[in-house]
């Protein structure tokens with residue numbers, strides 16, 4: 001039995017009529033960019049995220065970029081973020097000519113370690129971008145405290161975390177900006193690229209709205225240099241339909257996560273997070289191996305969180321061998337992300353070196369994501385767990 005990492009066709013089949021007619025309505029209206037459909041969807045996301053404002057943009061990447069533009073981040077400024085995320089998080093900082101400054105992650109959550117942020121703050125620091133990786137919100141209270149103390153903006157990269165919560169607060173509603181992506185593989189995915197910035201502050205929201213249409217207000221009169229960051233109506237129409245189902249899909253992802261925990265435990269192949277990782281990990285010559293341990297470290301739910309499981313990420317020894325093993329058995333797996341930012345060629349100019357972020361680098365070397373999507377069947381999960389169990393028996 002083949003098990004894909006994600007099955008968007010299965011999801012489409014369940015909502016096809018509604019999605020098709022939403023697209024048809026946009027076609028009939030011939031109103032394709034911004035307009036009433038986008039506005040209605042913005043209101044829905046604002047209400048879903050518990051923020052007064054939501055500004056539809058062209059992608060999650062552009063959500064990050066325009067948030068930094070709204071903070072006037074420019075050459076000479078520094079922005080603190082994690083070295084372990086999707087490329088856009090750091091790429092956007094560099095695109096504005098600012099300097100990405102990386103801070104180590106926590107081994108259990110894979111998110112920014114708040115205890116390590118303050119040491120990285122300098123007079124040039126303008127903002128912090130915590131990423132809510134895999135669908136779990138970063139430790140936001142201490143991050144917001146630091147931001148207030150040092151007068152920094154906080155831009156939440158919630159691309160993987162729409163609807164996730166931290167002590168009852170929705171992802172995106174805690175910082176000054178919350179960025180979402182509607183890339184098709186996210187929990188709320190469009191039929192192309194799309195994104196959203198949510199904001200609590202009226203002035204920031206107004207600036208974002210102006211910047212997304214070239215910075216002109218009134219139209220053709222520019223006090224700011226913006227860009228074309230507009231969301232189109234077909235995306236908004238489809239996403240509006242899908243948003244109704246998001247909580248039920250999230251519930252399925254959470255059930256699947258619980259079920260995996262039971263199944264891996266029943267198979268007797270669950271490992272504790274290794275001590276070496278908890279106490280300032282120092283990777284050996286082979287990188288961060290789990291030293292021949294046969295089993296998986298399961299993803300941890302941190303206290304006070306609503307984890308929405310954009311990904312279910314395991315930590316294992318012999319990760320690359322397990323990935324090859326599963327691919328051979330037609331099980332969809334992916335490595336998010338195999339190279340930390342400090343080790344990316346394009347960031348060589350920042351003068352980081354290998355080993356600067358051992359916890360992040362260990363994660364890059366030892367993790368893999370297995371299928372967790374809502375339509376995953378019990379039989380498919382059995383197939384995944386059995387195949388992983390067999391792998392550990394095979395050597």
Ligand SMILES: *Cc1c(COP(=O)(O)O)cnc(C)c1O
Nearest residue numbers: 059060061086088159181182183
């Ligand atoms: C997907 C993603 C982005 C970028 O979103 P796009 O819509 O693909 O531009 C940014 N940050 C993180 C953490 C992501 O997962």
